[in-house]
Amino acid sequence: MQSWVDGQPASALASLKDRGLAYGDGLFETIAVKAGTPLLLELHLQRLAQGCSRLAIVADQSLIRSELLAYAHAMGEGVLKLILTRGDSQRGYGISPGAMPRRILQASPAAAWPEANALHGITLFDCATRLAEQPLLAGLKHLNRLEQVIARSEWQDPACAEGLMRDTSGRVIEGVFSNLFIVRDGVLLTADLRRCGVAGVMRAALLAEAGRLGIPCHVTDISLAQLQQADELFLCNSVYGIWPVRAFADLSWPVGPLTRKLQGIARTLLDV
Incomplete structure (x- = not known):
């Protein structure tokens, strides 16, 4: 068209x-x-x-x-x-x-992602590129996306479907083209995006749905240690919905029950 x-x-x-x-x-x-x-x-x-x-x-x-x-x-x-x-x-x-x-x-055309990404989960690449902290632009989907361009150029291995991005202080922020959630003891956590990062539309929808369903959820700083201790890990965006994260570096996670529950909600949000 x-x-x-x-x-x-x-x-x-x-x-x-x-x-x-x-x-x-x-x-x-x-x-x-x-x-x-x-x-x-x-x-x-x-x-x-x-x-x-x-x-x-x-x-x-x-x-x-x-x-x-x-x-x-x-x-x-x-x-x-x-x-x-x-x-x-x-x-x-x-x-x-x-x-x-x-x-x-x-x-x-509609994105042709492998069904296995949603069903079995993905491997997450550890990007060396760091997100600069700029509160004036934090959260916005502005046209300056060179950090993501550089980060995405770091890997060519098709086994990695996404990359993890941290800020210059080492805080876990998001994926290259998605937002990240972790689950720990039944609590949903996602990064505070007041310094950098993109406030994704699917992220906002999932936060609202979690609140409606009474799922404990916190927007907060997330350290790499917290990510390593997570029970579940998943990524989301407004085109593909939710991808569970199966592996990152030498870590691995199951596709947990809360991830599956929210994945069903995301699938409904992306249907008509």
Whole structure:
């Protein structure tokens, strides 16, 4: 399906003055689409609005919503990517007061992940790349993703489906393209993302569902020692749902009951 730029079929070339291209000045959302419906849309739009507020990008949220719905309906099935940039400007970091945000919508086929990832769990690679601590950008899905690009380049072994990322202080934060949860004594733990990391949409949905079901859950700093002592470990994102972690370094875990329970919830959230 052809990409849209500002609600119209895309031209062959992007603007060379776009600040998203020049500085990574913008945000993005990756949204699963089924039967013409963008899944977890409200959570995606909430995160986008928070990012716009933090970066002072004045975007028409109602227009974005309507374009997402129309594009998803035309797609039918697959993965929709929204890129929102600050728009064009002249050379220099300074923001032009009259800059108009640019909306880019792209379609991709549904991800063909191996079923074994969800069923039996994955092996997690230990990334050497560390996430820099920047509270002003923490949690946002902004366009500056070089840390993840570098981390993902660290391994080519297909036996590892994801990589573990820590911050510069050694705290466990997330996967390269997913959020991480650990289970210890029936308590669900996920990393505090006020310094760095991406506040994932599926992470937010699972935290809400855990609260609704009365599952003890804490957002907190997680050390490598805590990860090593976990009873269960899993990763999540808004496209694949939940992958149990079977192995990391010389450690291994079973696919535990709480992981399976939440996996069923995630599967429901990604269905229509």
